[in-house]
Every structure is written in C-alpha cells, then in structure tokens.
C-alpha cells in the first residue's frame with residue numbers, strides 16, 4: 001500500500017516526508033523533487049520567505065545508485081529560516097488553527113500551534129508527491145495545474161493588479177485553481193466501497209490543503225442548474241478508438257472509477273489568513289482585545305496551492321494505480337499494466 005506522512009515545524013530544523021510502498025527500480029533523483037519544490041515557492045503574491053529560502057531535497061533512504069529499492073523513501077528538507085522558532089506569541093490569528101489548536105492541545109504559547117499548522121508543511125507533501133509523479137511518468141500520466149481566477153478576476157493582468165492593491169492595503173486574496181490529470185486509464189478506483197472511490201479520495205486530498213474550502217470534479221457545482229440531458233457524457237464506439245466520449249462533463253470519473261478521459265478537479269482557496277493590517281482578536285492569556293499577531297506572509301498563494309494540488313493528486317493517482325497494477329518492482333507493475341491494457345483493448 002502506498003502511503004506517506006510528513007513531520008517537521010515551519011521554523012524548526014527540517015521537514016521530513018516518508019513515502020512507503022513505492023516499487024523498486026524506479027529511477028529517482030533529488031532534482032525530480034527540487035523541480036516541484038521550486039514551483040511551490042513561485043507565484044505572484046508570495047511573501048519574503050520564498051526569496052530567502054530555496055528548498056532542496058535530500059533523499060536519506062529508500063534509494064541506491066539512482067533507483068528506488070522498495071524500502072521507505074525519506075526526504076529531508078532543511079529549514080534555513082529558523083529565527084522565529086523561539087519567539088512566543090499569544091495574539092490569536094483569525095482564520096488560522098490558533099484558537100482551536102491552543103484549546104485542544106492545552107497550549108499557552110500559540111507558536112506551538114502555528115509551527116505545525118503552517119502551510120510550510122505542504123513542502124513535505126510536494127516532496128512525496130514528486131516521487132509519485134516520477135512513477136506516473138513511467139506510464140505517461142501527467143498531472144498539471146493552472147490558476148482559474150484570483151479575487152474574482154480571470155486574467156493574469158487583472159489579478160496581478162488586484163494582488164498589488166491588496167498588498168498595499170495589507171489585505172489578502174484567494175481564488176480558484178484547476179488540476180488536470182491526463183493519461184489515466186479506465187479503471188482506477190472503485191464504486192465497490194466508499195473509501196475506494198477515486199473522486200472521494202481526490203476530493204479529500206485536495207480539501208486537506210490548508211486554505212482550500214471547496215472542491216469540484218468536472219462540471220461540479222454548475223451541475224445544480226442543468227438538465228440531465230445536457231450534462232451526461234454520451235458513449236460512442238469506434239473500432240480504432242474503442243469506447244469513447246465526445247464530452248467530459250464528468251471530469252474523467254464515473255461511479256468512483258476513472259473512465260479514460262482527463263481528470264479535472266477545481267478547488268477554491270480562501271484569502272490568506274494573516275493580514276498585515278491585522279483583524280480584531282483576543283489575547284490567549286489575558287483575554288483582552290488585541291490586534292492579531294502578524295508574521296511575514298503571502299498576500300496570495302493560489303499558484304503555489306495548485307502545485308500542492310498536483311502533488312496530492314499525484315499521490316492519490318499513484319496509490320490507485322498501485323492498488324490496481326501493484327507490484328514490488330517497476331517491471332512487475334509494468335507487466336500487470338500491460339496485461340490489463342491488452343485485455344481492455346480487445347473488448
């Protein structure tokens with residue numbers, strides 16, 4: 001079974017991602033991971049930390065002579081920015097885990113919540129996802145993302161202006177990003193049990209990105225206003241192509257199973273919670289009204305959230321892939337996939 005966890009604090013020593021269940025003999029290098037780590041740090045509206053700290057992956061286990069060996073792959077991302085780690089604060093920040101986390105974990109210093117709840121942790125998800133992407137590449141499956149809108153604006157020129165205006169006012173913005181997975185064959189996921197549905201697993205993974213508040217697949221929420229006759233993708237057959245659809249309103253998944261079309265997911269991210277012009281709040285210790293604590297922060301992180309989305313989607317697709325075609329080596333997975341391809345192509 002493919003699974004991963006991450007560890008580490010935002011300004012602690014390092015972040016660590018451990019990915020287990022990746023087949024042996026997959027060619028892998030730190031560059032494969034660094035490429036996506038760099039993409040996560042880009043985008044208009046990012047904060048100062050992205051300039052001072054460029055993430056570099058160190059693969060500390062699971063790899064020998066440039067290939068995976070079937071054991072857990074541990075990836076270390078050293079933090080360069082550590083100066084805030086010892087700085088306590090108590091002015092709770094609205095829109096963050098601060099209040100609920102401090103009460104739940106019985107903490108007097110909100111730093112103990114911020115350090116792990118910070119979206120810095122998503123660098124670990126991107127590292128694990130990059131290995132999954134590397135596996136999917138072997139089978140010509142591609143995972144990409146694009147920004148759909150920021151602050152309601154759909155063009156890059158408009159959203160850059162909106163971001164500049166928000167930054168000037170000490171405010172922040174959210175938006176919508178889209179994920180596209182091409183090359184996935186028919187048959188990933190299943191309707192047989194709720195937790196095997198590919199749509200459910202992808203939606204959970206994308207919803208679990210900090211700040212994401214809504215996820216849709218295919219036409220998603222727009223389906224609410226449509227007639228069935230206008231939205232369901234009709235089925236065709238041709239000797240050369242086999243079964244196919246002319247439309248993809250389902251977003252590549254029907255009955256919890258990939259249907260051979262591109263998988264299309266959209267997600268909405270709320271505006272960044274930390275505001276340079278801070279919101280009204282309460283001090284955790286004194287209970288007196290205060291302005292929320294402000295720490296260096298992004299104004300908008302939609303593009304970066306899209307890269308995190310790619311990573312978590314790559315993990316879910318790779319997991320479903322290995323569930324269907326699983327093997328202990330890349331060669332075994334390849335054989336299993338080839339046999340399935342042959343069987344499906346004669347239908």
Ligand SMILES: Cc1cc2nc3c(=O)[nH]c(=O)nc-3n(C[C@H](O)[C@H](O)[C@H](O)COP(=O)(O)O)c2cc1C
Nearest residue numbers: 095096119210211212272273274297298301304305
């Ligand atoms: C890539 C990425 C970067 C983020 N950067 C920041 C940031 O700099 N400042 C901030 O306040 N929130 C940032 N966020 C969003 C917060 O992590 C998020 O608002 C917070 O976790 C609370 O959201 P939740 O209620 O969905 O967990 C970022 C999120 C992502 C995915």
